[in-house]
Amino acid sequence: MGRLASAYGQAVAAHRQARQRWTAARALLDRLAGEPVPERTADLVARLARLADALAAPPPGGSDRAGPAGPPTGHVGASPGGPPPGYVAVSPGAGPARATRTVAPVDGPAPVRIGEASTADGRFPLLLPLGAGRHLAVDRDARDPRVAVLLRVLVLRLLTTAAPGSVRVVGIDPAAWGATFIPLRPLRDAGVLGGVATTEAEISALLDAAEAHARAAQVGAGEAELLLVVAASAPGPRELARLAALTHAGPTAGVCVLFAGRAVTTPGQAPPALGGTTEIRLDERYARIGDPPGQPFSDDGTGLAVPVLLDGDPPAPAVQALADRLGAQVRRDTALHLADLLPERRWTESARAGLRTVVGRSGRTPVTLAFDDATPHWLVGGRTGAGKTVFLLDVLYGLAARYSPAELQLWLLDFKEGVSFTEFVPTDRDPSFLPHARAVGVESDREYGLAVLRELRRELGRRAGLFKRHGVTKLADLPDTEPVPRTVAVIDEFHVLFAGNDRLAREAVDLLEELARKGRSYGVHLVLASQSTSGVEALYGRAESLFGQFALRVALPGGEPVLGPRGVVGGATRIGTAVVNTAAGAAGADILLRFPDAHADARQLARLRYELWDARPDGTAPPAVFRGYATAHLEDEPTPSAATTRRPAVLVGRTVDVAGSTARCDLDASPGRHLAVVGTSATGGHVLRAAALSLAGQHRPGEAEFVLAPLVAAADELADDTAAGLKAAGHPVTQVDAAGLRARIGELAAGPGGRSRTYLVLFGVDAAGAVLAAADPDTYRSGHDDLRALLREGPGRGVHLLGWWRGLRRLADDLGGSQNRDDVACLVALNVPADDLGLYLGVSDLAWTPRPDRALLVDRHAQRTALIVPFVRPGYHPEEER
Numbered sequence: 118m119g120r121l122a123s124a125y126g127q128a129v130a131a132h133r134q135a136r137q138r139w140t141a142a143r144a145l146l147d148r149l150a151g152e153p154v155p156e157r158t159a160d161l162v163a164r165l166a167r168l169a170d171a172l173a174a175p176p177p178g179g180s181d182r183a184g185p186a187g188p189p190t191g192h193v194g195a196s197p198g199g200p201p202p203g204y205v206a207v208s209p210g211a212g213p214a215r216a217t218r219t220v221a222p223v224d225g226p227a228p229v230r231i232g233e234a235s236t237a238d239g240r241f242p243l244l245l246p247l248g249a250g251r252h253l254a255v256d257r258d259a260r261d262p263r264v265a266v267l268l269r270v271l272v273l274r275l276l277t278t279a280a281p282g283s284v285r286v287v288g289i290d291p292a293a294w295g296a297t298f299i300p301l302r303p304l305r306d307a308g309v310l311g312g313v314a315t316t317e318a319e320i321s322a323l324l325d326a327a328e329a330h331a332r333a334a335q336v337g338a339g340e341a342e343l344l345l346v347v348a349a350s351a352p353g354p355r356e357l358a359r360l361a362a363l364t365h366a367g368p369t370a371g372v373c374v375l376f377a378g379r380a381v382t383t384p385g386q387a388p389p390a391l392g393g394t395t396e397i398r399l400d401e402r403y404a405r406i407g408d409p410p411g412q413p414f415s416d417d418g419t420g421l422a423v424p425v426l427l428d429g430d431p432p433a434p435a436v437q438a439l440a441d442r443l444g445a446q447v448r449r450d451t452a453l454h455l456a457d458l459l460p461e462r463r464w465t466e467s468a469r470a471g472l473r474t475v476v477g478r479s480g481r482t483p484v485t486l487a488f489d490d491a492t493p494h495w496l497v498g499g500r501t502g503a504g505k506t507v508f509l510l511d512v513l514y515g516l517a518a519r520y521s522p523a524e525l526q527l528w529l530l531d532f533k534e535g536v537s538f539t540e541f542v543p544t545d546r547d548p549s550f551l552p553h554a555r556a557v558g559v560e561s562d563r564e565y566g567l568a569v570l571r572e573l574r575r576e577l578g579r580r581a582g583l584f585k586r587h588g589v590t591k592l593a594d595l596p597d598t599e600p601v602p603r604t605v606a607v608i609d610e611f612h613v614l615f616a617g618n619d620r621l622a623r624e625a626v627d628l629l630e631e632l633a634r635k636g637r638s639y640g641v642h643l644v645l646a647s648q649s650t651s652g653v654e655a656l657y658g659r660a661e662s663l664f665g666q667f668a669l670r671v672a673l674p675g676g677e678p679v680l681g682p683r684g685v686v687g688g689a690t691r692i693g694t695a696v697v698n699t700a701a702g703a704a705g706a707d708i709l710l711r712f713p714d715a716h717a718d719a720r721q722l723a724r725l726r727y728e729l730w731d732a733r734p735d736g737t738a739p740p741a742v743f744r745g746y747a748t749a750h751l752e753d754e755p756t757p758s759a760a761t762t763r764r765p766a767v768l769v770g771r772t773v774d775v776a777g778s779t780a781r782c783d784l785d786a787s788p789g790r791h792l793a794v795v796g797t798s799a800t801g802g803h804v805l806r807a808a809a810l811s812l813a814g815q816h817r818p819g820e821a822e823f824v825l826a827p828l829v830a831a832a833d834e835l836a837d838d839t840a841a842g843l844k845a846a847g848h849p850v851t852q853v854d855a856a857g858l859r860a861r862i863g864e865l866a867a868g869p870g871g872r873s874r875t876y877l878v879l880f881g882v883d884a885a886g887a888v889l890a891a892a893d894p895d896t897y898r899s900g901h902d903d904l905r906a907l908l909r910e911g912p913g914r915g916v917h918l919l920g921w922w923r924g925l926r927r928l929a930d931d932l933g934g935s936q937n938r939d940d941v942a943c944l945v946a947l948n949v950p951a952d953d954l955g956l957y958l959g960v961s962d963l964a965w966t967p968r969p970d971r972a973l974l975v976d977r978h979a980q981r982t983a984l985i986v987p988f989v990r991p992g993y994h995p996e997e998e999r
Contacts, residue, residue, distance in 0.1 A: 231267065235403070235426055243406065252392075254379040255267065259296075264377045265349065272345065275345060277439060281442070288347045289352055291317075309440070321356060342481075343371055346375070357388075364393055395407055404424065465519070466524075476697075478710060479708050488642040490637060496645050496650070498648070499648065518725065527555065529606075530606070552729060563625070564773045569775055570628035573632055577641060584639070587599065604640060604641045649678060681702035749771040750988060767919065769792070788940070789941060795928055799831055802835040803993060806988075809839050813848055822850075823840075823876050828855060859903075861877070868914075877916070877917070879918065883931070908941060945972050945975075958975060
């Protein structure tokens with residue numbers, strides 16, 4: 118009986134408390150409506166329902182009422198063109214409750230429906246305040262289906278309430294790996310729902326971005342945008358504390374937190390206190406609603422006295438309809454064009470203190486990045502197709518439009534197969550070029566990249582001398598009488614420079630590290646772009662010292678590792694977006710931006726290019742261009758004439774250097790001044806043809822004699838073409854076979870020829886090996902004996918040999934062993950393995966990789982080694998030998 122009496126007493130007390138609250142609610146409605154409130158409970162419920170419906174219009178595709186069985190159907194919010202929903206707060210003694218119809222969630226709390234309050238006499242909609250500074254917490258996480266549905270409903274209703282583009286949604290869901298947000302995928306495609314963080318690193322990065330948003334909003338530096346952080350489950354203790362801190366940031370922070378899993382915390386630890394938050398507890402069927410901050414339902418903190426049935430999932434068509442409406446508006450409001458990155462007037466800015474350009478927008482706010490003392494170098498990462506080239510072109514056009522060629526010079530390198538920078542150089546069809554560009558490499562070789570780095574280091578040396586003369590330490594301190602442009606070197610797919618771990622890669626690392634360390638002071642800035650910065654053997658142990666100089670990091674889709682091991686939220690998962698960090702990847706400095714595709718408006722881009730070209734200063738030379746895919750032809754080169762030639766030289770190709778200089782080998786009177794082309798590649802015959810024809814113009818007609826020996830069938834056509842060219846230049850030409858060659862070598866070894874110069878042009882010397890090896894029965898001298906004497910003594914008598922050997926061993930045999938390698942000082946190596954060539958030359962670490970359309974020129978007397986693009990006859994393509 119005692120237990121029954123106690124239960125009866127508690128029921129009576131609860132009834133009296135409920136009666137008091139009901140009386141207070143009637144009095145409040147009486148003040149609101151200006152008329153007496155009916156005594157009947159059913160009438161009061163009906164009036165509450167009418168008032169809530171007036172504040173929250175029915176959604177498209179949804180129903181206002183929940184059926185008696187099962188959860189209510191989706192009520193998403195206002196229909197298109199209808200008023201935004203309001204909210205009702207029954208608060209005895211708290212004054213009149215406002216029904217705000219014009220407040221957006223970013224400006225203050227908006228009334229958002231969560232379900233229907235259930236009484237014995239009927240139901241009425243329940244609306245809660247949500248928006249900047251007003252948050253919501255649920256005791257269970259989204260693994261409870263009702264919580265997942267509630268979160269999705271609230272996201273949709275807040276988006277419906279707000280102006281398109283004024284709410285940005287991000288998610289946290291470590292417990293279910295983002296499953297809560299899958300039904301909202303159309304909103305992600307529309308650009309409204311951002312990335313969902315599931316790992317500790319992703320959650321930390323997301324909170325970094327949220328805190329940065331809050332700080333910017335509090336000082337008025339950002340745009341008027343509500344950041345809706347939806348935590349479908351509780352993160353770890355540290356991240357949970359940071360999430361709770363956001364709820365205390367106040368309305369000016371522009372953040373609203375929906376936190377599910379409030380009661381799911383680490384054992385032994387109380388959940389962190391939340392600010393400005395309405396709390397919800399769930400039982401088996403109903404939700405119990407706590408007091409909204411500032412406008413409580415109760416006097417004693419117990420919350421709403423009646424249970425609430427939460428609304429159900431909105432139908433998929435309603436989600437898609439909302440996504441279509443918001444997506445179209447967001448695309449219109451946030452559309453980016455190249456013109457948005459450009460200044461109103463061209464070439465009006467000074468580069469003395471640094472370079473700056475707009476690269477895109479964060480939301481609706483322009484993002485300006487700089488090359489200055491704080492961010493002297495940039496590191497850009499992104500997978501293939503992620504938009505690295507698009508981003509780099511935006512940067513380059515933005516800089517070129519702001520700064521004149523006197524303020525800015527560009528060095529552009531692209532190592533991949535593509536056309537990244539071809540629009541900046543003149544072509545046969547279009548003579549225009551970017552006047553700021555000094556050197557442009559397209560499909561560059563590693564050796565060309567190394568040549569560019571060497572040239573940049575020489576530029577550092579020149580500037581260092583200038584600084585010393587004027588007693589300054591920074592470019593900005595130079596007097597106006599010594600204008601020095603800032604230099605920006607962009608290297609796309611820079612990891613190609615470090616392929617392998619050879620001498621070339623090590624030198625490239627040394628040069629880059631020196632440029633990165635000293636460039637800040639001398640106005641030389643680097644932009645390194647790649648798919649990845651990891652796994653490069655040449656960088657082992659040095660990556661931190663090199664990349665530590667790159668304070669500004671840009672992570673495009675797939676390029677998150679450039680930000681460091683902490684990772685990044687999947688915000689930059691769409692093409693046209695990037696995460697920018699100006700603190701070398703440190704947490705809390707991320708900015709998510711969008712950038713345009715300059716080529717999307719081809720006409721505007723063409724106008725800009727021609728505008729910059731037309732404005733070029735008088736005497737501006739086009740950039741030096743290296744096209745890695747192009748063959749080289751003697752016919753395109755300016756050849757020396759007889760009037761200007763002091764001593765003849767064979768021209769064999771184009772050097773892979775910044776200037777694209779002609780590769781040559783002087784034929785003076787020193788012993789051994791001959792040319793050997795070595796390799797099985799048919800390109801050897803083409804090089805020999807070019808070498809012979811290049812000599813023709815350096816002698817007056819009839820002054821030189823050419824002896825041609827086509828000893829292999831593959832060279833017959835080339836030998837005939839060579840003979841025709843030499844005869845056209847007025848020189849006598851004799852063609853001989855192996856026996857005739859043996860006789861002519863013997864004659865030339867015995868004494869000088871009949872003319873001032875005699876050139877032996879031998880196609881396939883190794884084919885005459887047997888004939889040359891035979892000894893004369895009278896003198897016992899072999900053809901090899903005469904050949905070796907000729908190689909040593911011939912140059913002094915004006916006799917030079919130009920030969921193509923199809924194997925390095927055969928060349929060594931003809932010379933009498935590798936110890937006599939100086940008897941042919943000039944060597945053009947084609948498809949000869951690096952180990953074999955190094956052994957022949959006596960070089961232990963030869964930086965050479967055989968490949969089509971490349972050769973290694975070695976001048977042993979000058980101790981010079983250079984990669985060249987060998988000359989071939991027009992119409993021949995060496996890559997067909999693959």
